[in-house]
Amino acid sequence: AQSVSQHNHHVILSEAASLELGCNYSYGGTVNLFWYVQYPGQHLQLLLKYFSGDPLVKGIKGFEAEFIKSKFSFNLRKPSVQWSDTAEYFCAVKGYSSASKIIFGSGTRLSIRP
Amino acid sequence: EAGVAQSPRYKIIEKRQSVAFWCNPISGHATLYWYQQILGQGPKLLIQFQNNGVVDDSQLPKDRFSAERLKGVDSTLKIQPAKLEDSAVYLCASSPFANTDTQYFGPGTRLTVL
Numbered sequence: 001a002q003s004v005s006q007h008n009h010h011v012i013l014s015e016a017a018s019l020e021l022g023c024n025y026s027y028g029g030t031v032n033l034f035w036y037v038q039y040p041g042q043h044l045q046l047l048l049k050y051f052s053g054d055p056l057v058k059g060i061k062g063f064e065a066e067f068i069k070s071k072f073s074f075n076l077r078k079p080s081v082q083w084s085d086t087a088e089y090f091c092a093v094k095g096y097s098s099a100s101k102i103i104f105g106s107g108t109r110l111s112i113r114p
Numbered sequence: 115e116a117g118v119a120q121s122p123r124y125k126i127i128e129k130r131q132s133v134a135f136w137c138n139p140i141s142g143h144a145t146l147y148w149y150q151q152i153l154g155q156g157p158k159l160l161i162q163f164q165n166n167g168v169v170d171d172s173q174l175p176k177d178r179f180s181a182e183r184l185k186g187v188d189s190t191l192k193i194q195p196a197k198l199e200d201s202a203v204y205l206c207a208s209s210p211f212a213n214t215d216t217q218y219f220g221p222g223t224r225l226t227v228l
Contacts (some may be wrong), residue, residue, distance in 0.1 A: 045218075104156030
């Protein structure tokens with residue numbers, strides 16, 4: 001069965017610190033991978049996505065993620081966080097076929113100390 | 115471009131009562147999704163529509179939940195009767211096509227069942 005694991009439930013960092021949020025998935029086939037973000041009081045929105053090609057994907061606001069197929073991982077990174085990055089981050093996986101549904105992880109709450 | 119609209123934003127009901135949620139997707143988007151997000155968890159897909167047809171409702175508790183999208187535009191999700199464990203945020207999302215990458219989420223309806 002498909003599943004997504006986000007082991008860090010709450011991460012607290014100071015401004016300018018580097019960020020890495022873990023995401024591991026379980027799926028027997030080709031996958032599409034996503035990171036969604038929900039800023040306080042706002043809707044869920046797409047941060048970045050991986051479909052194929054270069055496993056290092058760049059998204060909005062300086063975020064990037066690396067797909068490592070052998071480790072079934074799609075970790076999110078940012079070299080220097082800002083207070084405005086405070087949000088909840090969700091990793092998601094979807095099988096390549098149109099019949100596959102998207103599965104979200106439980107989310108990681110990121111708090112940035114100013 | 116107007117986003118996905120949902121109403122009401124908040125709803126409090128007693129267990130065994132009925133409740134309905136409404137969603138208006140982004141104009142022209144063929145695919146509409148309903149998700150349930152329980153506190154501390156990621157969104158879980160309940161049902162996916164392609165125009166006015168159901169693509170996936172495998173995770174919809176059909177004994178109490180129903181959804182329709184009669185004219186391929188607006189959609190309603192109903193719970194009858196509600197249980198305590200239905201307390202959650204119900205998210206509606208839309209996308210231009212069935213197997214597209216980006217889903218656009220609405221603000222959600224927060225349901226509390228007492």
